[in-house]
Amino acid sequence: MTEKIGVIGKKVSQRSRRTDVERVVVTPLPTVYGEFRAFGYFDHERGEEQVALVHGDPGAEGVLTRLHSECLTGDALGSRHCECGDQLASALRAVAAAGSGVVVYLRGHEGRGIGLLGKLRAMALQAEGLDTVEANLALGLPVDARDYGVAARVLEDLGVRSVRLMSNNPRKREALVRHGIQVAEQVPLLIPPCESNITYLRTKRERLDHHLPHLDAVAHLS
Numbered sequence: 464m465t466e467k468i469g470v471i472g473k474k475v476s477q478r479s480r481r482t483d484v485e486r487v488v489v490t491p492l493p494t495v496y497g498e499f500r501a502f503g504y505f506d507h508e509r510g511e512e513q514v515a516l517v518h519g520d521p522g523a524e525g526v527l528t529r530l531h532s533e534c535l536t537g538d539a540l541g542s543r544h545c546e547c548g549d550q551l552a553s554a555l556r557a558v559a560a561a562g563s564g565v566v567v568y569l570r571g572h573e574g575r576g577i578g579l580l581g582k583l584r585a586m587a588l589q590a591e592g593l594d595t596v597e598a599n600l601a602l603g604l605p606v607d608a609r610d611y612g613v614a615a616r617v618l619e620d621l622g623v624r625s626v627r628l629m630s631n632n633p634r635k636r637e638a639l640v641r642h643g644i645q646v647a648e649q650v651p652l653l654i655p656p657c658e659s660n661i662t663y664l665r666t667k668r669e670r671l672d673h674h675l676p677h678l679d680a681v682a683h684l685s
Contacts, residue, residue, distance in 0.1 A: 483508045484616035492516065496552070497559030502621065506613050511571045515617050516555070519563030525647045527564035528626035529554035530614045530635055532572030535579060543659040544586060550652050554629050565621060567614045575599075576608030594666040607671070611635060615642030631673045653677045 485505050492501040497518055504513040521527070531554060537547030551566075558564030574582025577599060585598035599606050615638075618626070625645035628636055629652045636646045656664050656678060667673040 484513070484613055484620070486620055494555065496555040499555075499559075502617070504613075504617055504620070506571075509571060509613070511613070513570055513613060513617060514568050515621065516558075516566045516568065517621065518558045518565075521563045521565050521621070521623060523622050523624045526618075526623045526626050527558055527561050527629065527650070528618070528623070529558070529564075529566045529629040529652070530611060530639075531566055531568050532575070532609060533568065533570045535573060536582070543657055544589075545660055545663060546654040546656070549654040553652060553654065557629065565618070565623065565626075567617050569609070569611075569614060572609045575606070576610075577602075577604045589663070594670070595663055596666060596670045607634070611638035612642050615639055615644050618644050631667075631675055633672055633674065649674075656681055 483506065485507060486502060487505050488501075488503040490501050490503075492499045494516075499516040499518050502515040502517060504515070505511075506513055529551075531551050532547070534542075534545060534547035534551075536542035537545045537549075538551055539548075541548060551568075554566050558566060573579050574585065577585070581599075581602065581604055584602055585595065585604070588598035588601055589595060593601060596606050618639075623644065625647045626639065627648040627650050628639065628646050629650045630636065631651060631653065633649075636649055639646055651674065653675065661678070661681065664673075664675055664678055668675040668678060
């Protein structure tokens, strides 16, 4: 069996590597949060380009990890409708502060998998009084269509076997375990809410089972 040394110093068996997600490029990526390496992948099954930001040598066990769903409005445009942009920044800071870790940025996950236009249409319905679950269903769209198989394949390629998962969403933990990545710990990633997103966050807690205990302290927000 042939083997080659991965860029982060791990031996990776050629035979055991998945062919549906191909590593295409690795490049240094200095950021405002610290020095990262960007691992670029192509998901042949879905036709998506994916990226993992790796800081330091994360190792194989108990790797501080964030699976971040693409959110143009929150990540790039500063939307206060959600907490996504703040979560991404917090995760990158946490990984840099820890000295090592991985942030997998999952494209194709916009609006919990319904796409940018679907998400904007759902937001328009939320402005009229529906919650985020009701809005998706009113449009005939799934409440959550995300798949985390590609994230597991990326972590496998990086040599990661178990993670300390930065997430408030129990479904991410369940999905990783189902795809063969063990979750040693689920690390809360709690962002202070604001008036613009408190209803959205409460819906995530009450209807999507997100662990958001800090919302109890902000009952004054409408």
